[in-house]
């Protein structure tokens with residue numbers, strides 16, 4: 001209770017009004033020093049138990065049979081697709097209507113999404129590197145927790161308990177978002193889900209004010225849009241693809257950085273995603289010496305509501321009409337291939353909108369890039385050493401947020417540092 005009261009006041013102060021923003025954003029160093037909400041996490045896990053590294057992402061159906069349940073969970077998620085009070089009625093209807101069409105799309109890309117394969121590979125390879133670079137927190141154990149597909153967050157949490165983390169045994173886990181740019185629709189939704197299952201499986205129901213002894217101590221890597229290793233991995237893949245154009249055409253290729261769009265209702269609520277995606281794009285362009293014309297464009301809009309544009313598809317069609325036929329599509333907000341790259345970009349945008357023109361190409365996704373996997377390991381090692389529970393930015397809610405779930409989730413993750421200190425002091 002003693003921990004919760006000042007924390008609650010601090011988080012509410014930090015998140016309830018837009019007027020709080022300038023004071024908090026003035027200096028993250030000052031924020032860290034001057035505010036207890038993101039105090040360092042004490043390293044309580046020894047070499048025996050190690051550290052669970054949990055990769056969070058949306059996931060995708062591994063087979064066409066899983067498409068129905070995937071879509072039904074996706075459209076039920078008000079954090080991702082806000083449908084108002086009728087969400088539980090409209091969501092399943094939309095999911096059912098879209099299932100046959102989306103099943104066909106998955107059939108065309110090989111019968112399922114490769115996101116699980118890549119996520120498991122990236123997590124496992126990262127942990128091998130981390131065991132060398134961060135021996136004090138080793139062994140590092142890789143887990144994947146998806147929001148809408150297997151392995152679901154609930155199942156992964158149960159696996160953590162079965163493996164001896166939490167449930168009275170204590171231990172440390174890092175929730176590592178695989179969305180480099182934070183959105184309340186993506187990382188926020190995954191954290192809400194993680195907090196929900198943590199409360200159900202380990203915590204007290206209701207307010208959760210008193211932390212149970214021996215629960216998992218969580219910290220979060222919540223955003224990394226301009227991490228130098230991520231930027232380098234993107235830049236390498238772009239340079240590889242640019243090298244496939246004849247030298248005399250290369251300087252005139254337009255780079256189209258394509259990210260998943262957001263409903264304007266989410267953007268206008270103050271979501272940080274558009275600014276963070278732009279930060280990635282700008283950092284990659286700086287690494288490329290600002291040598292090319294480029295645009296940030298947005299894909300995957302669904303439904304009749306206004307979404308953030310310009311749309312990738314419209315942009316390619318318009319440039320083609322103007323005679324610009326050398327364009328390089330760069331998936332800038334995904335860390336591996338999934339339907340948005342393999343179907344939407346490759347088959348719809350390049351195959352249909354650009355009519356398969358040889359000058360319109362896509363940069364390979366990060367997938368198994370060794371540079372990318374090293375970046376993940378560097379990022380994770382720095383996080384483990386820093387002892388931060390989460391970034392200062394994660395504590396600040398969107399100016400237009402009215403969700404009590406967001407508030408409770410943020411309070412929980414920020415409180416993790418205090419919980420761990422209390423346990424260490426009692427030990």
Ligand code: FES
Pocket residue numbers: 184188269271396397398401402403406407
């Ligand atoms: Fe962004 Fe709640 S919607 S913090």
